[in-house]
Amino acid sequence: MPGTLVFLEHHDGEIVKNALGVLSKAADLGGDVSGVLAGSGVRDLAAQAGEHGASRVYVADDAKLEAPLPQPRVDVLAPLVESKGFDTVLFGQSVLAADLAAGLAARLDAGLNWDLTDIALEGARLVGKRPALADSVLVDVGWKSTPRLGLFRTGSFEPVAAGGSAEVEDIAVELREHSLGAVMLEQAHEERSGPSIEDADVIVAGGRGLGKPEGFGMLEDLAKALGGAVGATRAVVDAGWYPYPSQVGQTGKTVSPKLYVACGISGAIQHKVGMQASGTIVAINKDANAPIFEFCDLGVVGDVNEIVPKLTELVRARKG
């Protein structure tokens, strides 16, 4: 029976949040939803996929799949999709997933819609939602044939652990010679304390209103007190005040924390599209007419340099 297959990207012994979010969304749409794990020593991760809506998890477990390289994974997914007749294959955006989805599209001569932020069943038709024109409009996109491949922006969906369990099926790993042509020489991880902005429940984000790069110090203090991460606008990233992985927005990351505290951020559309799905948005800006006050939940008109340190003190005092 045709169904949906979700690529379960994993790092450091865990399925990434983005892939679990896509899996939860696929399960929410209904129908038969499976996941595929490709790696070395990854079988135990199948249980996590079952909790998030997969009824079956295909496991390709092989030492040759240890490095997170796309081409060997094309060799795993292509025959799986063909032999089981999956009509939809979904991915959460990442460097690996984007390369894999493109390789799979080429191998299967399939249509790939990328940069999706949502998907819906309209009657019997599957319709992808994709921001366009500098994210100012959402367009419906479809597929002319199956399998339909879809790649979703980071943070499009929250993972939902509904508590199910998945049947596990091991699949053979037969890699083509050219797929082994690339080898991973080294993997480096950014040194970081606290959660990443993709995973954080709280994000304290800063913009040009901080006045100078050092202003991020007080945001880091507040983020630490709240157990959150620091985000930034493109204006300050371009100015070299804060590193690019923290950029939120159209050309940065899409995030959906429970709480987003925007400090000295005007609220340009290109920033808004990356954080508008946040649970509660608090804005601190000295200009009462700043656009961010049109879509925040709580607006504070004032100077970030005065308000943020006091807020940090209050949070610390409350936490004892």
Ligand SMILES: Cc1cc2nc3c(=O)[nH]c(=O)nc-3n(C[C@H](O)[C@H](O)[C@H](O)COP(=O)(O)OP(=O)(O)OC[C@H]3O[C@@H](n4cnc5c(N)ncnc54)[C@H](O)[C@@H]3O)c2cc1C
């Ligand atoms: C194709 C394209 C893609 C883009 N992608 C992104 C993206 O991914 N992410 C992104 O963020 N932007 C993006 N931008 C840029 C975007 O248009 C804005 O220029 C940017 O978001 C503005 O950043 P900002 O809010 O830090 O700065 P500003 O717009 O300069 O706003 C600074 C704000 O700080 C306030 N302020 C000043 N001093 C204080 C103070 N002491 N206390 C409190 N408030 C103060 C001001 O009133 C002002 O509202 C993109 C633009 C384009 C054209």
